[in-house]
Amino acid sequence: MKELLEGLDVVDDPDVLESLSHDDAEWAPYGRAVAAVRPRTTDDVRRIVAACAERNIPIVPRGAGTGLSGGANAVEGAMILDLSKMNRILEIDAENLTATVQPGVINNDLKAAVAEHGLWYPPDPASAPWSTIGGNVSTNAGGLCCLKYGVTRDYVLGLEAVVGGPAGQYGTVVRLGRRTTKGVSGYDLAGLFTGSEGTFGVVTEVTLRLRPARREAPRTVVGAFASVVAAGEAVAALTRAGLLPAALELLDRTCLQAVEDWKHLGLEADAAALLLAQLDMPGAAGDEEASAVAEVFRAAGALWAEQSTDEIEAEALFAARRLAYPALERLGPVLTEDVCVPRSRVPEMLSAIEEIAGRHGTTIATIAHAGDGNLHPLILAPAGDEGARRAAQSAFEDMLSAAIGMGGTVTGEHGVGLLKRAGMRQELDPGVLAMQVAIKQTLDPLNLFNPGKVIG
Incomplete structure (x- = not known):
């Protein structure tokens, strides 16, 4: 082992090693790493x-x-590769609208760097102030703007990765994808690696597509509803009306109150649910779009719906959306869902979540990328309450089954990891599962890259 690590930055503090041995998934098992x-x-x-x-x-x-x-x-017995020190932005090519970065670059740091060149990197998970581009690529992360602008895979042009298997001996460095806007030479292996959760190799460099920066500050339309299901009906109504906000987010009263109690942003949790629509069409067309969204909210039964004219207020509302998970986590363990259903089924899924919460006697707070049907129910359980933990886990599995029954998927952007493996097997056809196993065995015949994840 000594010769393996010679000259490298090794973590040997037991407490630090423990902290590096797991992510933020509640109750997901983990083993003891050797280093x-x-x-x-x-x-x-x-x-x-x-x-x-x-x-x-x-x-x-x-x-x-x-x-x-x-x-x-x-x-058990794993070597953890903490890629956080590979955090350099290698190139920003303003002429060709690309950026090339190491995997440890923080999402928001990249956004800030490209903004200095009048450019924009749209994928924006709620964890953007902390999460890395490599992690975003690993799970094909989405975020608030993915409704209109797409997810991480839509911005990955090329990758460098250290692999094994048919590419040669373990430790082979390959470049996948391209730097051009278009290209169909061979299979889309960069797309295959995006969302593979580190099970095919270690991504060491990413070339990303950029967009020109938006010309003006987005408008925000807020709608308040008497129930989360009513808010879901408004989401379906927006889809039928052909309106496409840059972001359409749902927060229920529990989430709003938790954020306000923590951060004191001046939010009023006076409705069962809020819908936040962010619109970025410029000029008069943007004004018309904002008015149309507010009118759809009202027609769908909103208690009130208005365009925010206060940028600070609008930013506070979207900050609340991003802060909802850590705000609730302060109250005790939180088991986070990530189901995604067709947009027309959002009201039905929200109703199912309420039914599941009642049946299991659990408290479930709900946030959602409502515009694309990606719901994040947050199941709360008091610390040390074993019965509450079991109820939360049962509710979690029931929500996976409900989403699959509505033609949805068990994960929209968080990834399968450990917690969604059974749900994925329920969702996918056996033939498709066999194809996935075959790909893993071909690219990683020794099963060394993140074993036990995704396909188990």
């Missing part, structure tokens, strides 16, 4: 992967550890 190492270059990663393969040591890559499915959890 953690913080590489700074692709060659560091290459050396580690090759040496681990020689010794049959599992390799678990991680970024900031903000995942919510157990995708970065150590298995």
Whole structure:
């Protein structure tokens, strides 16, 4: 082991190693890692992967550890690759609208850097102030703006990765994808790696597509509703009306109150649910779009619906959306769902969540990327209450089944990790599962890259 780690940044403090052995997924199991190492270059990663393969040591890559499915959890005897030190922005190519970065770059740091060039990187998970681009690529993260602008895979042009299997010996460095806007030479292996949760290799560099910065501040339309189901009906009504906000987010009263109690943003949790629509069409067309969205909210039964004319107030509302999970986590363990259903089924799924909460006697707060049907029910359980924990886990599984029954999926953006493996097997056809196993076995015949995740 000593020669394996010679010259590298090794973590040997037991408490730090423990903290690096799991992500933020509640109750997801994890094993004892033999060590953690913080590489700074692709060659560091290459050396580690090759040496681990020689010794049959599992390799678990991680970024900031903000995942919510157990995708970065150590298995027994694993080597943890903490990629947070690979945090350089290697190039911003304003002429070709691309950025090339190492995997440890923080999402918001990239946004700030490209903004100085008049550019914009749209994927914006709620964890954007902390999560890394490598982690975002690993789970194909989405976020608030994905309704109109797409998810991480839509912005990944190319990857560099350290792999094994048919590409050669473990420790082989490959470049996948391209730097051009278009390209169909061979299979889309960069797309295959995006969302693979570190199970095919270790991503060491990413080339991302950028957009020109938006010309003016987005408008925000807020609608208050007497129930979360009524808010869901308004989401379906917006879809029928052909309106496409840049973001359409739902927060229920429990989430709003938790954020206000923590951060004192001046929010009034006077309705069962709020819908926040962010609109970025410029000029008079933007004014018309905002008016149309507010009118749809009212027609769908909103208690009130108005365009916010106060940018500080609008920012506070979207800050509340981003802060909802950590605000609730302060109150005790939170088991986070990530189901996604067709947009027309959003009201039905919200109703199912209420029924499941009542049946299991659990408290479920709800936030959602409502515009694309991606719901994040947050199941609360008092610390140390074993009965509440079991009820929360049962409710979690029932919500997965409900989403599948509505033609949905068990994960919209958090990834399968450990917590969604049974749900994925329920969702996917056996033939499709067999194809996925075959791909994993071909690219990682020793099963060293993040074993036990996704396909188990």
